[in-house]
Amino acid sequence: MNIQLMQDQSFLNALQDNIAKEQSLSSWELFLLSYQAAETNQIKDAKKLVTPDLLPHMTFLSHQLDCVKQVVEQMNGRAILADEVGLGKTIEAGLLLKEYMIRGLVKKALILVPASLVNQWATELTQKFYIPVVTSRKRPVWDQDNIMITSIDLAKREPHRSIILEQQYDFVLVDEAHKLKNHQTKSHQFIRAIKKKYCLLLTATPIQNKLSDIFNLVSILKPGYLGDFKTFSEKFGKNNKALESDLHLKQLIKQVMVRNRRTDTGLEWTKRHVETVWIDFSKEEMETYETLKELTSEKASFTKITYLRELCSSREACYLSIKKNTKQDSEHYQGYASLLEKIETLPQHAKANKVVELVKSINDKCIIFTEYRATQIYLQWVLQQHGITSVPFRGGFKRGKKDWMKQLFEQKAQVLIATEAGGEGINLQFCNYMINYDLPWNPMRLEQRIGRIHRYGQKKDVHIYNFAIRNTIESHVLQLLYNKIGLFERIIGNLDAILADLELTNMDKELEQIFLQSQSEGEARIKLDNLSAIITNHLPQLEQENEYGNQESS
Amino acid sequence: MGIKNLHDFLYTFFTENQCEIVHQTDQDLKIQLSAELDEQLMNRPFYWQYVKKMGLEGEPSSLYLTVDPNQKQEEDKNNYEFVHFGSPRLQQIFRILSSKGKYVKLYQTVATTEHTPLIPWLVLNLKISYIGKDKREVLKSIGINMVNGAIINQFIHAIKHIEWDVKTADFCYTVTPLIQLKHSYQRIMQLIENMLQQEQHEWAAASWKQMEKEKNLLKQFYQSDDEGYHNHYEEELEAIESMYQPKIDISVVNGGLFFITQQTSFKLLHS
Numbered sequence: 001m002n003i004q005l006m007q008d009q010s011f012l013n014a015l016q017d018n019i020a021k022e023q024s025l026s027s028w029e030l031f032l033l034s035y036q037a038a039e040t041n042q043i044k045d046a047k048k049l050v051t052p053d054l055l056p057h058m059t060f061l062s063h064q065l066d067c068v069k070q071v072v073e074q075m076n077g078r079a080i081l082a083d084e085v086g087l088g089k090t091i092e093a094g095l096l097l098k099e100y101m102i103r104g105l106v107k108k109a110l111i112l113v114p115a116s117l118v119n120q121w122a123t124e125l126t127q128k129f130y131i132p133v134v135t136s137r138k139r140p141v142w143d144q145d146n147i148m149i150t151s152i153d154l155a156k157r158e159p160h161r162s163i164i165l166e167q168q169y170d171f172v173l174v175d176e177a178h179k180l181k182n183h184q185t186k187s188h189q190f191i192r193a194i195k196k197k198y199c200l201l202l203t204a205t206p207i208q209n210k211l212s213d214i215f216n217l218v219s220i221l222k223p224g225y226l227g228d229f230k231t232f233s234e235k236f237g238k239n240n241k242a243l244e245s246d247l248h249l250k251q252l253i254k255q256v257m258v259r260n261r262r263t264d265t266g267l268e269w270t271k272r273h274v275e276t277v278w279i280d281f282s283k284e285e286m287e288t289y290e291t292l293k294e295l296t297s298e299k300a301s302f303t304k305i306t307y308l309r310e311l312c313s314s315r316e317a318c319y320l321s322i323k324k325n326t327k328q329d330s331e332h333y334q335g336y337a338s339l340l341e342k343i344e345t346l347p348q349h350a351k352a353n354k355v356v357e358l359v360k361s362i363n364d365k366c367i368i369f370t371e372y373r374a375t376q377i378y379l380q381w382v383l384q385q386h387g388i389t390s391v392p393f394r395g396g397f398k399r400g401k402k403d404w405m406k407q408l409f410e411q412k413a414q415v416l417i418a419t420e421a422g423g424e425g426i427n428l429q430f431c432n433y434m435i436n437y438d439l440p441w442n443p444m445r446l447e448q449r450i451g452r453i454h455r456y457g458q459k460k461d462v463h464i465y466n467f468a469i470r471n472t473i474e475s476h477v478l479q480l481l482y483n484k485i486g487l488f489e490r491i492i493g494n495l496d497a498i499l500a501d502l503e504l505t506n507m508d509k510e511l512e513q514i515f516l517q518s519q520s521e522g523e524a525r526i527k528l529d530n531l532s533a534i535i536t537n538h539l540p541q542l543e544q545e546n547e548y549g550n551q552e553s554s
Numbered sequence: 555m556g557i558k559n560l561h562d563f564l565y566t567f568f569t570e571n572q573c574e575i576v577h578q579t580d581q582d583l584k585i586q587l588s589a590e591l592d593e594q595l596m597n598r599p600f601y602w603q604y605v606k607k608m609g610l611e612g613e614p615s616s617l618y619l620t621v622d623p624n625q626k627q628e629e630d631k632n633n634y635e636f637v638h639f640g641s642p643r644l645q646q647i648f649r650i651l652s653s654k655g656k657y658v659k660l661y662q663t664v665a666t667t668e669h670t671p672l673i674p675w676l677v678l679n680l681k682i683s684y685i686g687k688d689k690r691e692v693l694k695s696i697g698i699n700m701v702n703g704a705i706i707n708q709f710i711h712a713i714k715h716i717e718w719d720v721k722t723a724d725f726c727y728t729v730t731p732l733i734q735l736k737h738s739y740q741r742i743m744q745l746i747e748n749m750l751q752q753e754q755h756e757w758a759a760a761s762w763k764q765m766e767k768e769k770n771l772l773k774q775f776y777q778s779d780d781e782g783y784h785n786h787y788e789e790e791l792e793a794i795e796s797m798y799q800p801k802i803d804i805s806v807v808n809g810g811l812f813f814i815t816q817q818t819s820f821k822l823l824h825s
Contacts, residue, residue, distance in 0.1 A: 001762040003755060004801040005747070011806040012739050018657045019735075019811065026655045028718035029570045031808060033563065034655025035679050035710055037648045038807040039556040039693060040639070042681070046688040046757065054640025076687045076764070076797060103689050130642050183783060195789055197797050219783070223790060224771030229783055 043103055047073060051099045051129075058128055060095065063260045064088055068095045070258055077198035078221040080177070080257040082206040085447075086455035087260050089202045090121070093173055094129045097147070100171060100198060101131065108145045109171035110164070110194070115151035117175065119399050120427070122149050142167055152179070156190040169196040177201035180220065181213035183229070192220055206257060211236045218256050226252055270432075271461040272454055276478065277358070279350050279469050285311075288342050289472060292318075295335050305473070305515050310372060311343075312474045313438040314352065314379075317372035319343045351437060351467050352382045358435065358465060359388055359415060366433040368417045369449050371440055376417050379437070383415060390415035393426070402426065420445060429457040436466045439478060441508040446482070473515060476528060481511075484532035560621045560644075564637065567647060571654075581622040582634060587614040594650055595643075619643070658810035661726065662818060663717040670726045672813035674700040676738040677709050679807040680746065686761030686800040693807070696745065697822075698738045700731035704823055705745060712822050713812070728813050735811075746804060758800035765798035 018024045026034070043050065049068060052060055063083075071079045071092075077100065081089045100106035111133075113121050118135050125131040125147070134141075136150035142163045152174065155164055172194055174180065180188045180201070199221055207213050215232050218225050226232055226249070236249075262269070281289060289311055295304070303325065310318035322336055322343075359366055368390075370376055376392055383390045391405045391413045409416040410430055420440060431453055440446055454462040468478045510531070518524035557563045561581065568585050569575060577584040587595065592614035593602050605612035620626065620634040637643050658677075664670055677697040684690045697709035706712065722728065733741070769791065776787050814822070 001759060001800070003758050004799060005750075006801060006803040007743065008805045011809065012736065015657050015810060016735060019659055022659075024657055025720065025810070026658050026808070027570055027720065028658070028660055029566055030651065030655035031658045031660075031810075032655075032710070032714070033567055033570070034651040034808050035695070036557050036563070037651050038679070038681060041648065042556075042693055043683075043689055043691045046684075046690040051640075054638075056638055056640070072688070104683075105685075105689060130640060130645075132642075189784055192784065192786055193789070195793065197793060219775070222768065222771065224768075224773070224775035228775050228777055 041102075049095075049099055050102050051095055054102070055098075055129065060091065061088065061265065063265045064092050064095065067092045067258045067260065068099065071096055071200075072099065075256060075258075077171075078200075078256070080201045080203065080206055080217055080221065082203055082257050082259040084260065084262050085204045085451050087262065087265060088456055089204070090124055090175075091128070092258075093175075093200055093202060094125055094131070096198075096200065097125070097171060097173070098129045098131055106170040106198065108167070108169055109147045109173070110155070110167075110169050110196075111147065111149040111173045111175075112152040112155060112191075113149065113173075113175040115153060116395070116399065116402065116426075118149050118151060119403055121175070125149075152187055152190075156186055161190065165193055165195070167195065169194060171198045171200075172196040173200045173202065175202045177203040177217060178205050178213070181216050183216040183219065188216060188220070206259070214253060214257075218253070221256055225256060270454070270458050272450075272464065273461060274464045274466065276466050276468060276483070277354060278475075279354050279467060281350050281469055281472070282347060284346055285350060286471075288339070288346060291339055291342065295339065305512050308473055309438070312351075312469050312472050313370060313372050314349050314375040315343050315346050316374040316378045320374050348382070349378075350469065352379060354467065355379065355435065355437065356382060356386050356388070359383065360386070362433050362463075364414075364433055365409070365431040366415050366435060367428060367431055367453065368415060368435045368437050369420070370417065370437045371420055372438070373419055375437065376419050379417050383417075388415060389413040390417055392416075393418040395419065426452060427455065427457070428452050429455055429459075432458060432460045432462045434462070434464045436464065439466065439468070439474065439482070441477065441511045443482065443485075443507060476521075476524060477511060480525060480528035481532050484529075485535045557639075560637065560639070564619060564621075564647075567651070576616065581625050582618070582620045585617045585619065587617055589614050591650075595646060652807075656808045658808070658812070660718040660720060660810070661722045661728075661813045662815055663719045664723045664726055664815055666723070666725050668725060670723075670815060672722065672726050672728045673816055673819045674728060674731045675709075675812045675814055675819070676700055676735060676742070676809070677812055678739070678742050678809040679710060680742075681805050681807050682746070682750075683803040683805070684755075684757055684800075685803060686757050687764055687798055688757070688761075690757070694746065696742050697812070698733075698742055699819060699823075700733045700735070700738050701729060703733055703741065705742070706822055709822075712825065713814075716814075716818065718812075722813070726813075726815075743804070750802060755800070761798045761800045765794060768794045768798065 049065070049072070051068075052058075052065065064087075067081065067083070071077060071081075077096070081092055083089050083092070097106065097109060111121060111125075122133050122135050125133050131147055133147045133149050136148065136154055140148065140150060140154075140160065142148070142160065143166075154160060172191070174191060179185075180191055182188060201217055201220065203217075206217060212229075212233060215226050215229065219229075227235075236246075280286075289308070292304070292307055292311060303321075307318055307322060310321055319340060322340060326336055326340075355368065359368075368379060370379065373394070376394070380390050380392060389412065391408045393402065393405050393409075393416055397405065405416070406426055406428070409428070416428070416431070434449065434453055436446070436449065440449075450462075450464065466478060466482075468474045514527045514531070515524055518527060561583070564583055565575065565578070568583070568587075568591070571591050572588045573591055574586040575583060576586050589602075589612050592612075593599075595617070596615055602612060618634045619637045621637055623634065623636045626634060635641075635643060661672060664672075675697045677695065680694045680696065682692045682694065684692075695708055695710040697706045697713075698704070699706075731738070772787065772790055772794065776783075776785060
């Protein structure tokens, strides 16, 4: 063993120089203060966390502090933080970064997060942890010592990529790290190529499809901990059950991953009240719906499902989408001309009327989610007609506009109308009412929607209203599938694991197929029934299996 | 020692930097900053650049600090900045101090009518960092008598209650050192090194062991590299070394020359 010894190189010369020139000499008081400051900042104990005492405005939860201790002491700063959604992975990461900075071990850091979350990360790190951060603007500067927050998509593009790969980072963090699960992707290779000391990978779903996912994540942090790729894949291959049976593997993973589950934290969660709001189409609407359903045309049959869903959302969504396709492909849309005329004459949408009624009775902040942009605009107009203030929120908005809309919603408007893409990553725990105006056919997206308001920090009970129109495909999906698998009551977190396990990652397609291939409504019903049975059967099994990873320092 | 009372600490810092304390309670300080500190603390470089270019005086701003915001009325809270051990303001002050309070040359204050010789001492306050897979720091304050080479530990603690001045008192004169400044410095460093050699470095052994373990795993990882795992062996080896290679870093917090009467020097040695 050898210990490197490093000595102060500059003090002696500077002292001699200053004495000779009688300059920069301190008074006794400042000299003593300076020494006292050094004593105060001294890291006396290698083990005890310094940060919590320095942030009096923050209250940390015990699982968060345990996680940080474990990462510092046992994992030496390279770890997967895999808490379930809403338990504060950002807080744990912030604590770790701050702790390393205070100990003088981190000066230069790279924080890679989804583009839409760059500002949110910056705010959290500066306001909660007093960490001075820089976000990538038009011309990011990579070659200075700083804490840089940027998106992985920007960072891996040239010319940035090459410059970043020349840097020596003390600390690299990747949020939503499940995107690195495939070692053949550019992102994975890019992260591995970055020169780094400490490294945190944040994900709520460390294993999405197969065990090799976790192998690939671990190999970014501690190559070799799970052996080499060949041996690993020969041994485990696609076998997902290995985690359950292979104790050794379980142990190894515990050395690099912290996973707290909601049930382990002992936190009191506010209640979630779910209510299905059944709505009847008006006579004219129902007629149009039936006409649309009957219209058969070879090529258009696939998109017909979409039209039906759109009609359940708003006239506008359906109309625009048919119109667009008619233009492109007039041949197959001959029968649709009269339908379009019919849609034009429809009254206000039955759901829209209901929304107005409900929002008025809630009389509090409320989020409305819709799948369609046309519906979003329509709803804004309808609400405005009734004197209800609302702001839109879309994935396409620039960062600044998103922040602005969120702020308007928090301070001024009663309603935020979001489309799907807007749902990811904004935290709106100041609001506790949500209306699912129409339902996505991907239950993961639904979990994300709910996660916007039902998360740590929510102080009130959460109310969720699911709109469905009777006797339409909408009602089938809600009644036969979502309600059956208890989607809304379940505490969010591991649904994606279940779906991945069942190879149902593409639920939208699955549902479309069911409706397309069924000759009758009865047949569709049976198929949906089967699907929900498969999922519910799988639940208890997976809950058990999920106990891999380290829950607390054991 | 450390900072016992943050309010007192801030008071001393600002008064020693020629700022005026306009008003104070046990928790609060209203400070009229000096131009110099305004430049260093208030982050308005363009203003000061402008002022200097125009040859103007410049108007330093005031700073309202409190160490306990809970003592404040609600409406008053916003006017005062809360300073605590983790606050950015205090970090800023620490940074200023680390350069402003770094070098000294001080003379013991003696009221005398006789010619009194003052003995030169070199004092170094050192921070020794033990860096491996974790990090720990130890502070040492060591003084060496530059005439006879006597060495004293915990020096700064021993001289805390002595009065110091930047000028020699009347009737006092300084004795020329027999051991040059450079050699005195080296003697202290040598002493530290000897001390380090006496220590048991379990922390380093643990870190070294971890390093070897990770290096081995890394080697094995690349043994059958055929599944498109791009080879980053060298970089990853470097990363492992940067994390675990045990290091000891000796840096000087502050230090300089102290001229002390023979009598006091004797007392220091024998206390």
